[in-house]
Amino acid sequence: MPQYILRISLDHTSFRIPSLLSVSQVFNFAIRFISKDKYRGLLVIELEKEEDVHHILARDTLVLSACELYASGDTYEELHEQMKGNLKVLEPYLHSSFKFTLEGANHRVLDKRVTETVESFAYTELKGKIQMKDPEEEFVIFEDYDWEVAHTVEARIKRDGKFRHVYFGRRVGFGKARLLPTVHDVKARAYYGNTSMDSHMGFLMAGQALPAPGKIIYDPFVGTGSMLYASAHWGAYVMGSDIDGRQIRGKAKGKEVKPGILRAAAQYGTEDLFLDCLTYDVTKSPIRRGGWVDAIITDPPYGVRAGAKRLGRKEGGRPLRDEPYMFPDGTYSHLMPGYLPPSRPYELANLTKDLVQLARWLLVPGGRLVFFLPTVTEDYQEVDVPVVEGMRELKVGEGSVQDFGKWGRRLITMEKTAQDDGPPPTFEDHEEFDIRNQPDHLPGHHGFRDRYATGFSSRKKSENASPAGTPPVLEPVVSLGSGDKV
Amino acid sequence: MVRLITHNMLACHVKNCTKDNFPLSFSDVELVVRPAPENLEFIQRFLPKLDWSALVDTARSLGDESLPEQMPDQWTEEQLKALHHVLMELHVEEGNMTCRGCGHVYPISNGIPNMLLAEHEVGR
Ligand SMILES: C[S@@+](CC[C@H](N)C(=O)[O-])C[C@H]1O[C@@H](n2cnc3c(N)ncnc32)[C@H](O)[C@@H]1O
Numbered sequence: 001m002p003q004y005i006l007r008i009s010l011d012h013t014s015f016r017i018p019s020l021l022s023v024s025q026v027f028n029f030a031i032r033f034i035s036k037d038k039y040r041g042l043l044v045i046e047l048e049k050e051e052d053v054h055h056i057l058a059r060d061t062l063v064l065s066a067c068e069l070y071a072s073g074d075t076y077e078e079l080h081e082q083m084k085g086n087l088k089v090l091e092p093y094l095h096s097s098f099k100f101t102l103e104g105a106n107h108r109v110l111d112k113r114v115t116e117t118v119e120s121f122a123y124t125e126l127k128g129k130i131q132m133k134d135p136e137e138e139f140v141i142f143e144d145y146d147w148e149v150a151h152t153v154e155a156r157i158k159r160d161g162k163f164r165h166v167y168f169g170r171r172v173g174f175g176k177a178r179l180l181p182t183v184h185d186v187k188a189r190a191y192y193g194n195t196s197m198d199s200h201m202g203f204l205m206a207g208q209a210l211p212a213p214g215k216i217i218y219d220p221f222v223g224t225g226s227m228l229y230a231s232a233h234w235g236a237y238v239m240g241s242d243i244d245g246r247q248i249r250g251k252a253k254g255k256e257v258k259p260g261i262l263r264a265a266a267q268y269g270t271e272d273l274f275l276d277c278l279t280y281d282v283t284k285s286p287i288r289r290g291g292w293v294d295a296i297i298t299d300p301p302y303g304v305r306a307g308a309k310r311l312g313r314k315e316g317g318r319p320l321r322d323e324p325y326m327f328p329d330g331t332y333s334h335l336m337p338g339y340l341p342p343s344r345p346y347e348l349a350n351l352t353k354d355l356v357q358l359a360r361w362l363l364v365p366g367g368r369l370v371f372f373l374p375t376v377t378e379d380y381q382e383v384d385v386p387v388v389e390g391m392r393e394l395k396v397g398e399g400s401v402q403d404f405g406k407w408g409r410r411l412i413t414m415e416k417t418a419q420d421d422g423p424p425p426t427f428e429d430h431e432e433f434d435i436r437n438q439p440d441h442l443p444g445h446h447g448f449r450d451r452y453a454t455g456f457s458s459r460k461k462s463e464n465a466s467p468a469g470t471p472p473v474l475e476p477v478v479s480l481g482s483g484d485k486v
Numbered sequence: 487m488v489r490l491i492t493h494n495m496l497a498c499h500v501k502n503c504t505k506d507n508f509p510l511s512f513s514d515v516e517l518v519v520r521p522a523p524e525n526l527e528f529i530q531r532f533l534p535k536l537d538w539s540a541l542v543d544t545a546r547s548l549g550d551e552s553l554p555e556q557m558p559d560q561w562t563e564e565q566l567k568a569l570h571h572v573l574m575e576l577h578v579e580e581g582n583m584t585c586r587g588c589g590h591v592y593p594i595s596n597g598i599p600n601m602l603l604a605e606h607e608v609g610r
């Protein structure tokens with residue numbers, strides 16, 4: 001089976017393999033990773049047919065180019081020896097116009113070595129015309145160097161030729177999705193906010209949801225919509241909801257004003273794929289049935305920029321009203337323009353478990369849940385990803401992590417294994433996260449907001465398993481806005 | 487927005503409102519028709535998720551009579567196209583969705599429905 005050399009970005013390396021796998025899953029082809037070290041600037045993979053590599057080039061934002069691999073080695077001697085035994089692969093191209101290119105990964109090869117290196121391939125006896133501009137075939141030699149910080153001229157000269165590995169192949173094409181993150185750059189978007197996700201991360205996340213035409217992808221914490229633009233770009237129908245309608249709409253008011261999310265969608269030519277955007281609290285949601293969403297993709301609120309909240313009142317405070325409140329003049333408070341119901345904080349461990357249960361209900365069998373889980377690095381354990389019957393985590397190696405030192409964001413991808421819808425989640429607080437029950441372990445994302453605010457100081461023993469009588473740390477009730485003056 | 491495909495998935499969720507809480511009925515509607523690319527395969531796959539009689543009633547309340555009373559066993563392409571039109575191309579941009587059970591009014595503005603509950607409707 002043919003092997004291909006991918007020249008691939010060194011950004012977001014822990015997202016690389018999941019990203020390639022997701023392309024193979026969307027288009028249903030097999031991919032084998034041949035390189036021992038999968039995290040260098042060049043990656044060798046094996047595919048059944050060339051068509052598959054074109055899917056990768058069309059879709060993967062990290063891939064710069066792909067070549068069919070003909071020979072490789074730790075030295076040129078090894079490479080040439082292999083190539084001399086493999087000359088038949090060149091037969092179809094013997095009379096094509098061509099050029100040779102020498103590319104270094106992590107290094108710019110010195111000009112004077114380029115000519116002599118290309119000439120060392122004279123035994124290939126290619127008979128076509130050499131043509132630097134638009135040749136029919138481009139043959140590429142890749143030298144793969146270790147990554148190094150210093151880039152002085154002396155360092156470059158000293159390093160030249162001291163590569164780890166060298167490859168030879170024929171260019172199949174260049175990555176077409178590479179520029180998408182730039183095209184979708186948040187700062188150039190018709191509508192964005194301070195919670196908008198970086199566009200490249202948006203594409204990498206969306207990839208895990210396997211977006212494709214005819215699928216429905218839902219973000220229950222949609223904010224300014226940045227999780228949805230990439231999914232819609234790949235042709236999926238998308239929808240979103242948020243407790244705060246202002247996030248969806250933006251500041252501009254008036255009947256003729258198009259909501260912000262749709263303005264951005266229109267900019268990307270995907271407005272007709274935005275099924276709907278709705279305002280509600282995901283824990284008090286009007287969705288009537290499960291089993292119809294193909295993927296949920298979300299960046300849940302964890303309190304740093306936009307706190308998680310849910311309708312209700314804090315425990316121990318004033319209880320919720322059972323009856324509507326009537327002003328002395330006979331009008332009801334909740335019917336006044338701008339009325340906003342009271343809310344209470346929504347602790348992240350509870351939210352995360354609810355999210356997985358929501359997915360268990362709402363997704364079709366085989367559907368995916370993709371979300372970012374921020375965790376305090378020191379406390380993270382594998383068990384922190386909520387375990388819910390009918391949902392399983394799909395993980396590659398240590399998982400995909402954006403590391404910010406004391407904390408990190410993990411991209412969690414789960415798949416619904418259950419075949420039925422099951423009951424809708426109740427969204428009750430989960431007892432295992434209630435510190436009054438003295439849990440043995442609290443997830444590394446529990447109470448994330450407070451811990452972020454205090455610079456991630458270590459949990460005291462007493463916080464992990466609080467002695468009886470310690471009052472729970474509850475945040476004050478935050479009102480959604482000024483409407484709640486009752 | 488507020489397309490009928492979404493509307494068919496929504497019920498009133500006021501606490502203790504379980505009778506006649508679906509479908510929500512439209513009133514004072516400003517309706518816009520926006521042609522959308524057809525994906526009839528998608529429409530066909532989505533059929534089992536729909537509540538058919540709720541859909542037919544709602545479409546009729548908005549003046550679209552194209553859907554048959556009973557969900558067809560065998561679909562013609564023409565019928566699927568009519569369904570595509572009803573589900574994907576009708577947009578309620580302004581108006582109200584009212585629960586026939588408890589009377590809660592969910593207002594729609596700029597195509598976005600406000601489905602937040604009031605304090606006394608939350609139930610903890
Ligand atoms: C981290 S932001 C999501 C940002 C989003 N990806 C974007 O592009 O802007 C989290 C969002 O969750 C919303 N939110 C918080 N609590 C919620 C709840 N209980 N139900 C629904 N949305 C909620 C917030 O209003 C906020 O917009």
Ligand SMILES: [Zn+2]
Binds near residue numbers: 500503586587590
């Ligand atoms: Zn009701």
